[in-house]
Amino acid sequence: MRSRQRVLAGLVVATGLATAILLWGVVSTVFFAITVAYVLYPLRRRLVDRGFGRRTAAAASTSVAFLAVAVLIVPPLWSLYRRRRALLSYLRSLPDSVSVELFGTPVSVELGTVVAFLRRSLADLAVAAAGETPVLGLKLFLFALLVYAVLLRPSAAPAVVFRTVPEPYHDVVRQLHVRVRDTLYAIYVLQGATALGTFAIALVVFWALGYEAAFGLAVVAGILQFVPVIGPSVLVALVAATDLVAGDVTGAVTVAVLGFVFVGFLPDAVIRPQLAPHTADIPASLYFVGFTGGVLSVGLVGFIAGPLVVALFVETVDLLVADRSTAETRPG
Known part of the structure; x- marks a missing residue:
């Protein structure tokens, strides 16, 4: 029976690789x-x-x-x-x-x-x-x-996973599931809500300052909210630099001050704290490494895959440390 299971497992791996290559x-x-x-x-x-x-x-x-x-x-x-x-x-x-x-x-x-x-x-x-x-x-x-x-x-996929994985490891599967859920929530829901708020605030700011392409600039600011660490601040810096090159020093200073405060800082300070408790606890540095590495390795989808892989790595390390601590404190 064990030999049959090994053969079937090998077939699953082989057909999975062939499927990934062809598709x-x-x-x-x-x-x-x-x-x-x-x-x-x-x-x-x-x-x-x-x-x-x-x-x-x-x-x-x-x-x-x-x-x-x-x-x-x-x-x-x-x-x-x-x-x-x-x-x-x-x-x-x-x-x-x-x-x-x-x-x-x-x-x-x-x-x-x-x-x-x-x-x-x-x-x-x-x-x-x-x-x-x-x-x-x-x-x-x-x-x-x-x-x-x-x-x-x-329920089809979880049923297959729990039937395939031995019962002593079901708690590991559940822990990884929680980490995946919280990480994806952080990427889609938290980042999405923050991006939407950034778009709305940026639209008001750029329109009030008289920019003809206010809508386009607001859209770009919202999209840049998905880029960790950098965010929409880089757009504000570019717009201010463009005004400075054009000789409008007052406009450059105004858009820099208002942009960095309301577009770059306010959405992160107001929206993100409200949703952050429901997301995975990943340091910003690791999130940025996952985002950058994922995008450079596999393209646009890397902004999801990169942080997700980093989150799973952090979770497996936590599971290993917890398991070793339990084993060390166990009598005998």
């Missing part, structure tokens, strides 16, 4: 869908408790996920499309060099190389976006289908 183009979509379904399960369960059928609850939860992804993707793309000519005109109007006086000494800052790089990047991005539109639509359909399938039968 590598949609692995990130599958991973994204599973993590989103993980976060939406409490909503699905609440709808079922209120009398909705499991199909209706799964469909409603999937609609929430699809709309959230659409809200995240469509506004920045639409904003860039509407302002493409203005953005290109602005890049063409930038001088090749700017002279700035620093401590009484004129310093020349070369901008020609940077501007040329931004122009090429925008052109490449436009071509890539046009070519990837059908693929993106197919992946969105696959994402919605997978989220619905997981939420339709949410």
